[in-house]
Amino acid sequence: MADPQREEGSVLDIKFDSDGLVPAIVQDHQSGEILMMGWMNEAALKQTIETKKATFYSRSRQKMWVKGESSGHIQEVVEARTDCDQDVVVLKCISHGPCCHVGYKSCFYRRITDPTTLETVESKVFDPNDVYK
Amino acid sequence: MADPQREEGSVLDIKFDSDGLVPAIVQDHQSGEILMMGWMNEAALKQTIETKKATFYSRSRQKMWVKGESSGHIQEVVEARTDCDQDVVVLKCISHGPCCHVGYKSCFYRRITDPTTLETVESKVFDPNDVYK
Numbered sequence: 005m006a007d008p009q010r011e012e013g014s015v016l017d018i019k020f021d022s023d024g025l026v027p028a029i030v031q032d033h034q035s036g037e038i039l040m041m042g043w044m045n046e047a048a049l050k051q052t053i054e055t056k057k058a059t060f061y062s063r064s065r066q067k068m069w070v071k072g073e074s075s076g077h078i079q080e081v082v083e084a085r086t087d088c089d090q091d092v093v094v095l096k097c098i099s100h101g102p103c104c105h106v107g108y109k110s111c112f113y114r115r116i117t118d119p120t121t122l123e124t125v126e127s128k129v130f131d132p133n134d135v136y137k
Numbered sequence: 138m139a140d141p142q143r144e145e146g147s148v149l150d151i152k153f154d155s156d157g158l159v160p161a162i163v164q165d166h167q168s169g170e171i172l173m174m175g176w177m178n179e180a181a182l183k184q185t186i187e188t189k190k191a192t193f194y195s196r197s198r199q200k201m202w203v204k205g206e207s208s209g210h211i212q213e214v215v216e217a218r219t220d221c222d223q224d225v226v227v228l229k230c231i232s233h234g235p236c237c238h239v240g241y242k243s244c245f246y247r248r249i250t251d252p253t254t255l256e257t258v259e260s261k262v263f264d265p266n267d268v269y270k
Contacts, residue, residue, distance in 0.1 A: 014255045036169020041225045087244035092174045111220035
């Protein structure tokens, strides 16, 4: 059902899911490349907006984490947006280093070639063993 | 924990969530603009790859839907990608019309100015009353 206030209003009222989380897409501010998607709880979203450093909530570790706290590869938020029904966040960022822990700039380094197969279409830009010690 | 086969292999093995869904981000193939995020079940993902029309699973209506089936504004998939841990999909698309049912090209037409406030920063490109009848 349409909800005009949620869709067209100026009040931030994120619809967190039943776990209290919202997906947050990190996009390179200049190139538009999608770098990763993480999850935020309300505190991580608030901290991201206030500090301008992309901050997420780890579902596996059950705690907040600042992107780049281990690697130094922080994502500096230039602009945050939300969508019509306020259940997704986009962060337009300046990348201070590659985004993916596997060694690629973006986590989306493989294309889906058919319903069973992937093909790697990007090249690694760092060796994770040098960064995560 | 790192899972080399999942992260670096060539087998598509999407990690669907406990509801059997995966988030799918629609991105304009040429401009890089993020247009929307929807959810897919396994059948919607397969249909998307096979038909090259972005197809989702509606959590509220509990059924599959082809983007544009009402409006005609289909999203033609040029390339699909997944991320390191295969729990997000990106669809690089040619937009056959605007993406957002509110009337904007992208669903992300508002920026978050502070932890409580939104500002609309895009202009509507169509009147939903003309399209959804």
